C-alpha cells in the first residue's frame with residue numbers, strides 16, 4: 001500500500017450529537033474527539049448508540065441536534081469525503097452474488113482508482129486467493145477483510161470501522177490489530193467500534209465508552225485500566241481463616257478453579273501478605289492478579305439505580321469529554 005503517511009490527518013469529532021428515533025433517544029448529547037496517530041475504540045454494549053453515532057459522523061443519519069465533524073467540517077462539506085474517510089459500517093451487507101474482486105472494482109471506479117490499487121488492497125487483507133469467489137460463500141471474517149479492503153482503497157487519512165473484529169478468528173484479530181496499529185502509526189485517525197472490550201483492548205490507545213446513548217468516559221486506555229480494582233490470588237490451607245480475613249478487610253472472594261486458590265478482589269498483594277502475617281495465617285501462594293478491564297467496562301456501562309447518576313462515583317461523564 002502507499003506508505004506515505006497522510007499529513008495532518010484530521011480529528012474526528014462529535015459535538016453534542018443527539019438522535020431521536022420517535023420516542024427513542026438513541027444518542028444523547030454525545031461529545032468526544034478522535035485524535036490522529038492513535039487507534040480509538042468506540043465501546044458500548046449492544047444498543048448503546050454506536051452505529052447511529054458513526055452514521056451521524058459520516059453524514060448518513062441527520063442528527064436531531066449537534067454536529068459530526070471531520071477536521072472541523074461536516075463530512076459532506078469536504079470536496080472528496082470518500083477519499084478522506086475510509087468506512088466499513090456493515091461488512092455482512094456485501095452483495096452475495098458479486099466476487100471480492102468485483103466488489104473492489106465497483107468501489108474503486110467512482111474514486112478513480114486503478115486496478116493496481118484493487119490488487120494491492122486484496123493482498124493487504126489476505127484475500128488474493130479468493131478474489132474471484134462469490135462473497136455469498138464467504139465467512140463473516142472474510143467479509144470483514146473485504147469490507148476493510150474497500151475502506152482502505154483510497155488510502156484514506158481517516159478510518160471508521162464498525163465492529164471490524166466481529167467474526168474474525170483469534171489469528172484474524174491479531175492480524176487486524178497489527179494492521180490498525182500500523183495505520184495509526186502512519187499518522188492516520190482510526191476509530192473502531194466494538195461491544196466487547198476484550199476484542200480491542202490490545203489494539204486501541206484511547207477509548208470512548210457509551211451506554212444508553214450517553215458518554216461514560218473518553219480517555220486513554222491506560223487511564224481506564226487504572227479504574228480496575230486490584231486483585232490477589234491466595235492459596236491458604238485454612239480456608240475458613242482466609243474467608244474471615246477477607247471479610248474483616250472488605251475484600252470479596254471468588255474461587256479460582258485453575259489453581260484451587262481464592263481471588264481476593266479489592267486487595268493488593270502486599271496488603272494481603274501483611275494482614276495474613278498479622279493474623280498468623282499461613283499462605284502457600286500470594287500473587288497479584290492483572291487488572292480486569294472487562295469488569296471495569298461492565299461496571300461503567302451497566303445501568304445504575306438512578307439514570308441521571310454517573311456510572312462511576314466521583315467521575316462525571318463531562319470530565320471524560322475534555323481531551
Ligand SMILES: Nc1ncnc2c1ncn2[C@@H]1O[C@H](COP(=O)(O)OP(=O)(O)OP(=O)(O)O)[C@@H](O)[C@H]1O
Pocket residue numbers: 021024025026044045046047048049050051052053195
Ligand atoms: N432506524 C432506527 N429506527 C428506530 N430505532 C433505531 C434505529 N436505529 C437504531 N435505533 C435504536 O437506537 C438505539 C441505538 O442503536 P445503535 O444501533 O446505534 O446501537 P449500537 O451501539 O450500534 O448497537 P449494536 O452494538 O447492537 O449495533 C437502539 O435502541 C436501536 O434500537
